Amino acid sequence: METPVYPAHNYLSNGHGLKSWLLTKDHKRIAVLYLISISIFFLLGGLFAVGIRLELTTPDGDLFQPDTYNKFFTLHGVIMVFFFLIPSVPAVIGNFLIPPMIGAKDLAFPRINLLSWYLYVVGGLFTLFAIVAGGVDTGWTFYTPYSSASSSTNVTATALGVFIAGFSSILTGLNFIVTIHRMRAPGLHWFKLPLFIWAHYATSLIQVLGTPVVAITIVMIFVERAFGFGIFDPQRGGDPVLMQHLFWFYSHPAVYIMILPALGVISEIVSTFSRKRIFGYSFVAFSSLAIAVFGFIVWAHHMFVAGITTYAAMVFSFLSFSVAIPSAVKVFNWAATMHRGSLSFETPMLYVYGFFGLFLIGGLTGLFLATLGTDIHLHDTYFVVAHFHYIMVGGAIMGYLGGLHFWWPKMFGRMYSEFWSRISAILVFVGFNLTFFPQFVLGYMGMPRRYHMYPDEFQVLNVLSSAGASVLGIGYILPVLYFAYSLKKGEVAGNNPWGASGLEWRTQSPPLTENFVEVPTDIPEAYEYTPQVIREAKLV
Amino acid sequence: MPQQREAAVLGMWVFLLTEVLFFGGLFIVYTLYRTWYYEAWALASKSIEIVPGLVNTVVLIGSSLTMALSVRAAQTNKRKATVNWLLATIVLGSVFLGIKVYEYSLKFEHHHVPGASFDFYHHADLLGETHEEPASGMTMGRAEINRTTQLFFSLYFVMTGLHALHMIVGVVILFIIAWMAHKGRFDSEYHAPVEMTGLYWHFVDIVWIFLFPLLYLVERH
Numbered sequence: 001m002e003t004p005v006y007p008a009h010n011y012l013s014n015g016h017g018l019k020s021w022l023l024t025k026d027h028k029r030i031a032v033l034y035l036i037s038i039s040i041f042f043l044l045g046g047l048f049a050v051g052i053r054l055e056l057t058t059p060d061g062d063l064f065q066p067d068t069y070n071k072f073f074t075l076h077g078v079i080m081v082f083f084f085l086i087p088s089v090p091a092v093i094g095n096f097l098i099p100p101m102i103g104a105k106d107l108a109f110p111r112i113n114l115l116s117w118y119l120y121v122v123g124g125l126f127t128l129f130a131i132v133a134g135g136v137d138t139g140w141t142f143y144t145p146y147s148s149a150s151s152s153t154n155v156t157a158t159a160l161g162v163f164i165a166g167f168s169s170i171l172t173g174l175n176f177i178v179t180i181h182r183m184r185a186p187g188l189h190w191f192k193l194p195l196f197i198w199a200h201y202a203t204s205l206i207q208v209l210g211t212p213v214v215a216i217t218i219v220m221i222f223v224e225r226a227f228g229f230g231i232f233d234p235q236r237g238g239d240p241v242l243m244q245h246l247f248w249f250y251s252h253p254a255v256y257i258m259i260l261p262a263l264g265v266i267s268e269i270v271s272t273f274s275r276k277r278i279f280g281y282s283f284v285a286f287s288s289l290a291i292a293v294f295g296f297i298v299w300a301h302h303m304f305v306a307g308i309t310t311y312a313a314m315v316f317s318f319l320s321f322s323v324a325i326p327s328a329v330k331v332f333n334w335a336a337t338m339h340r341g342s343l344s345f346e347t348p349m350l351y352v353y354g355f356f357g358l359f360l361i362g363g364l365t366g367l368f369l370a371t372l373g374t375d376i377h378l379h380d381t382y383f384v385v386a387h388f389h390y391i392m393v394g395g396a397i398m399g400y401l402g403g404l405h406f407w408w409p410k411m412f413g414r415m416y417s418e419f420w421s422r423i424s425a426i427l428v429f430v431g432f433n434l435t436f437f438p439q440f441v442l443g444y445m446g447m448p449r450r451y452h453m454y455p456d457e458f459q460v461l462n463v464l465s466s467a468g469a470s471v472l473g474i475g476y477i478l479p480v481l482y483f484a485y486s487l488k489k490g491e492v493a494g495n496n497p498w499g500a501s502g503l504e505w506r507t508q509s510p511p512l513t514e515n516f517v518e519v520p521t522d523i524p525e526a527y528e529y530t531p532q533v534i535r536e537a538k539l540v
Numbered sequence: 541m542p543q544q545r546e547a548a549v550l551g552m553w554v555f556l557l558t559e560v561l562f563f564g565g566l567f568i569v570y571t572l573y574r575t576w577y578y579e580a581w582a583l584a585s586k587s588i589e590i591v592p593g594l595v596n597t598v599v600l601i602g603s604s605l606t607m608a609l610s611v612r613a614a615q616t617n618k619r620k621a622t623v624n625w626l627l628a629t630i631v632l633g634s635v636f637l638g639i640k641v642y643e644y645s646l647k648f649e650h651h652h653v654p655g656a657s658f659d660f661y662h663h664a665d666l667l668g669e670t671h672e673e674p675a676s677g678m679t680m681g682r683a684e685i686n687r688t689t690q691l692f693f694s695l696y697f698v699m700t701g702l703h704a705l706h707m708i709v710g711v712v713i714l715f716i717i718a719w720m721a722h723k724g725r726f727d728s729e730y731h732a733p734v735e736m737t738g739l740y741w742h743f744v745d746i747v748w749i750f751l752f753p754l755l756y757l758v759e760r761h
Contacts, residue, residue, distance in 0.1 A: 108547040174554045182547040212558040216565035220698065229654045229694035231569065237691040242572060246565055 004494030006413055010510040025110035026513055028411070030117050031096035037121060038084050038092065039480070045079035046473065048072045053435075053466040061453045069452035070137035071153070077140030082162050083124055085396055086169055086254065089261035090176070090207075091120070093403045094200045096411055098176060100504035100511060101194050103185025103520045108178040116171035123165030130154035130161065139450065141247060144232040144240045148224045156225055163218045166211045169257070173207030176200050185503070187523040191285070194502055194526055195278060198285040199264025202292040206253045206260075210296070214250035217243060241306055248299035256295040258392055260288055262399020263330055266352055269406050270334045272500040273349040274341025275534055277527040280333045287326035294323045304375045313372055320370035327363055331356070342534075346498070347421040351402030354429040358394025362387060365440065380450075383443025386436045394432055401428065401479065408483065409497045413510040414490030420482045427475030434468025501528050545732045552736045556743050559706075563747055566702070570695050570754060579680065580688035584660070584696075585758035587689075589646060592639050593756045597748065599639070603632035604745045610721075611738045614731040619724055622734065626718040629741065633711045640704050652693050660689045696755055703751060706744045713737050 011028045015021075021029060051072045055063040064072065095113070099106050107113050130136050136158045138146040147155045180201050184193070221243070223229045230236025232243040271278045278284055300308055300316040308316075334356070343349075365387040368374050378384060405425075409415055438461040443449075447458050454462065496505040501524060507516050574581045610625030647653050650663035661682065680688070717737050720726065726734055 109551060112551075170558050174551055174558070177554055178547050178551045181550060182543060208554055208558050209561055212562035213565045216562050219702070220566075220569070223694075223698055227655065227697075229698070230691060231694055231698070237573070237577060237688050239572070242569060246568070249565075 004492045006492045007508045007510070007512075009512060010413065010508065011513045012412075012510055014513045023114075025106070025114055027099055027107050027110065027113055028096050028511065028513075030113050031092050031411075033117050034087060034091040034095060034120070037117075037124065038087055041079050041083040041124060042476075045076055045084055046476065048076035048079065049469065050473070052076060053469040055452050056454070056462045057459075057466045059454050059456045059459050059462075064452060066452055067137060068135075070139075070450070071135035073450060074137050074139050075131060075135060078127060078136070078158060078162065081140055081254070081258075081392075082165050083120075083127065085258040085392055086165075087120060087172070088258070088396065088400045089265060089403060090200060090203055090257075091117075091172055093265065093400070093407060094176065094196075094261060095172070097407060097504055098179060098197065098200060099183070100507060100515045101197055101502060102180065102183060102188055103503050103516065103523070104179065104183040105514050105516075107175045108183055109175050112171050113175055116168040116175070119164055119168035119171070123161045123163070123168060126157050126161030126164060130157040133157065141244075141251070142218070142221060143247070144221065144224070144243045147221050149233060156222065159218045159221060163215055163222075166215050166218075169207050170211045173204035173211075176204040177208065180204075185520050185523060187521060188503075191282065192523055192526050193285075194264075195267035195281070195284050195288070196261075196264035199260050199267070199288045202288040203257050203260045205289075206257050206292050206295060210250040210253040210257075213246060214254075217246040217250070220246075241303070241308070244303050244306055245300065248302045249296070252299040252302065253292070253295040255388075255391065256291055258396040259399075260291060262355075262396045262403070263288065265399045265403035265406070266334065266355055267330075268500075268502070269348045269352050269402055270337050271527045271529070272406070272498050273344050273346060273352075274338045275499075275529045276337050276341040277525075277529060278333065279336035279339075280329075281526060283329050284333050287329040290326035291323065294319065294326065298323060301370055301375070304372060305379050317370055317372050321367065324363065324367060331360065331363075347416075347418060347425055348402045348406035348498075350422060350425040351398050351405065351428075354425065354432075355395060355398040355402065357429070358390050358398060358432065362390025362394050365390065378443060380448055381443035382439040382447045382449055385449050386439035386443060389436045389439075394436070398428070401425075404479070404483075406498070407504075408486070409493030410504060410509045410511070412487055412490075413493055413508075414486045415493050415497065416479075416486040416490055417482045420478060424475050424478035424482075427471055427478070429475075431468050431471030431473070431475050435465050435472050436468070438462070438465045438468075499534065501526075545730075548732045548736060549739075552739050556739065559743060563699075563702070566695070566699050567750070567754075570699070573691055573695065574758070577688040577691065580685060581692055582759035583685065584652075584689040584692040585756060586760060587650070587652070587660070587663075588696075588756055589643065590756055590760070592643050593752055596636050596639050597752050599632050599636050600745050600748050603629050603636070604742055606632060607738050607741045611731070611734050614721065614726050614734040615728055617728045619721065619726075622721045622726065623718055626714055626721060626734075630711055630714045630718065633707055633714065637704060637707055637711070640700065647693070647697075654690045654694045654697070658686060658690050658693070660686050699751055699755065703744065703747055706747070710737075710741050710744055713740070 011026055014026075015024070021033065024030060024033075051064070052069070055061070055069055055072075061069070095107075098104075130153075133154050136151075136153045136155055138151055138153070138155055138158075142155070142159060142162075145151075147159070180193075180197060220231045224231050224233065230238045232238045232240050234240060267278055267284060298316060298320040300312060301320040304313050304317075365383070369378060369384065369387060405416070405421060442458055442461050442465075445458070447454055493509050495508055497509075498505075503520055503523075504511075506520065606625045606628040610622050610629065613619075613621035613625055651657055651659040652663075714737060717733055720733065
């Protein structure tokens with residue numbers, strides 16, 4: 001076996017200095033810019049979470065004033081949702097890998113790709129300004145009248161930030177859709193595409209169709225605040241519930257913007273470390289589209305207690321259950337893929353195992369909340385908080401971290417420490433469960449969300465949760481350290497350290513600016529793990 | 541080159557799709573409140589001067605024609621005609637915006653701008669006109685009429701305002717494209733920017749084709 005050599009010419013060595021990064025049109029460099037910026041926001045959102053968990057270690061409100069606590073959970077939500085989770089997998093991993101996966105040089109619109117990063121940064125700066133200027137306390141959902149008549153905090157700056165970041169998200173989605181339609185290598189037809197691409201296609205559809213609706217909602221809140229129009233003000237004939245409908249028409253599908261790309265990552269990793277073609281390829285592919293479609297017709301399950309009619313609630317309850325079908329199709333197909341596969345336990349796969357457990361719990365508790373009667377008991381309790389963290393942190397972030405570990409050698413050409421990365425994967429899994437499982441119990445017992453005080457009998461579970469959060473925090477900080485270390489000192493990875501199929505593994509790591517020396521023409525089936533392919537790959 | 545053009549056109553259509561949903565949110569709000577407050581909608585809509593709106597509709601449809609002609613001229617390599625038709629589109633677009641400004645000024649005069657000084661019957665009172673009763677015979681007090689017609693005018697300003705904003709952006713783009721055409725940047729091979737500006741301009745026109753009847757023609761048949 002030859003020792004791989006770190007390639008002298010690659011996208012990182014092509015141009016030096018700040019300008020070569022800030023004016024780049026290379027999708028890989030833009031992905032790195034996104035990686036850095038979303039990591040900063042993740043840290044910031046994490047700090048607000050630390051504040052929340054610290055306050056909740058004791059039953060009394062002894063650390064923050066109630067208003068300060070409101071600002072902490074609002075900013076935690078706004079930052080994590082709009083500035084970390086939504087861009088995470090698509091803007092970093094998708095941006096980097098979609099072109100090489102389909103044998104293209106770049107995305108269809110490289111300049112628009114750079115523009116979308118700048119929009120993200122400008123949106124982020126508005127939000128940072130709101131934080132520095134004194135914060136915002138509406139909750140991440142910007143419900144009126146919290147966000148209109150009764151709030152004197154920096155709603156306008158925050159909402160503008162989210163509005164601008166929304167356009168960044170729309171442009172990323174637009175770019176991906178056009179790229180996947182028009183830039184595939186000759187011979188790479190739709191059913192040879194990796195499932196990662198299908199998942200991103202479905203995500204992009206949601207970004208393009210859903211985001212403008214929240215954008216116009218924010219515009220209406222803005223004019224209500226700025227010009228005194230009463231669009232959602234009941235005193236002037238408006239309807240605040242209408243605002244909730246419009247908000248969730250985007251924000252429920254937005255959950256799938258966060259989770260679908262992660263599901264795509266899982267498909268790639270499962271297949272690679274099982275050495276098997278994905279079981280039921282076309283089912284998994286279409287289940288992504290089905291999730292995107294179903295995602296648009298279930299929004300009112302966030303509003304069962306907001307005063308919608310019983311008939312509407314029944315329809316939305318039924319439809320919400322139907323989302324479980326495509327999600328379960330995926331999980332069963334992954335399980336079938338692993339069945340009798342030649343499994344291995346490298347770090348990316350550890351994240352996948354963790355993902356299965358968390359996604360399963362998160363998904364099943366979603367059914368509790370889709371049930372009308374149960375939801376009335378559980379609505380606005382910690383049960384809901386635990387449920388969506390199992391999906392959005394347990395599902396989406398596990399997928400994001402798994403993907404980052406899987407493609408890190410491709411992105412930077414070097415391996416990270418397998419030992420430390422396994423430790424961190426285990427810490428994340430344990431810490432996560434310790435943080436959020438007690439919250440299911442708390443919610444079931446009736447602890448409402450968004451309060452900074454609680455009765456004494458809830459303290460044990462809250463302390464457990466805060467302890468878990470510290471473990472989780474260590475699990476998230478470790479990768480920063482060993483990833484940074486690997487950039488200089490890591491072992492050289494070579495083209496294909498995992499012996500994976502897929503076009504992106506054929507090019508050098510880190511890739512050239514053009515990705516491929518020649519456009520690949522002999523396109524294999526997706527996930528072609530014949531015994532011969534496996535033998536050859538192991539020799540690389 | 542053909543691949544680039546195809547990609548650009550597809551990208552533009554996807555962008556217009558997001559625009560449809562952007563305006564779609566407003567149309568949903570409009571529909572709901574129109575059903576709730578139909579009488580107010582009918583009253584408020586009748587109070588809007590119809591002539592400027594009608595003229596604007598004609599002007600805008602005309603600008604769509606000149607835009608289409610400029611795309612045709614670019615495709616057939618007629619540089620001068622491309623520039624001239626683009627300039628004609630700019631002129632018509634500006635006429636539309638000018639008339640819109642005049643209409644807005646009328647709203648200020650009549651106290652039809654939502655806010656503290658909103659008074660639906662202010663203008664009619666000045667003219668000494670008798671108040672028209674709500675259509676369906678349902679009697680609403682002055683306060684109730686002020687409350688609900690104000691909602692109509694809120695939506696009137698948000699909808700026409702966002703439309704006008706799209707027109708302003710369109711006129712700026714038209715200037716840039718006209719300048720590029722004047723410099724001879726387009727020919728029968730490469731003219732995607734002209735085509736895409738055309739797509740955008742037609743979209744903005746179509747939005748107005750929906751806004752005009754929804755805002756000006758409620759119960760005016």
